Amino acid sequence: MLKWFVVILLVVLLSGFLRPRALGGFRLGRLPGDLSFRFRGRDYHFPFASTVLLSLLAWLLLRAL
Known part of the structure; x- marks a missing residue:
C-alpha cells in the first residue's frame, strides 16, 4: 500500500511540474480538486x-481488455 502511495505522489508531483509544457492543449488540470x-x-x-x-x-x- 505504501508503494502505491509513493508512486501516485510522484506521478502527481511530476505532472504538476510538467503540466505547462505537456498538458497545455488539453483541459486536464482544471478540474475541481x-x-x-x-x-x-x-x-x-x-x-x-x-x-x-x-x-x-x-x-x-x-x-475491458
Whole structure:
C-alpha cells in the first residue's frame, strides 16, 4: 500500500511540474480538486483530480481488455 502511495505522489508531483509544457492543449488540470497556486513568483500545479480521473480511465481500459 505504501508503494502505491509513493508512486501516485510522484506521478502527481511530476505532472504538476510538467503540466505547462505537456498538458497545455488539453483541459486536464482544471478540474475541481486540482490545485494551482503561485509561490515566490512561480506557478505550481498539482492535478490531483485529473490524476484520479486518468487512473480510473486506465483501469477501465485494462479491465475491458
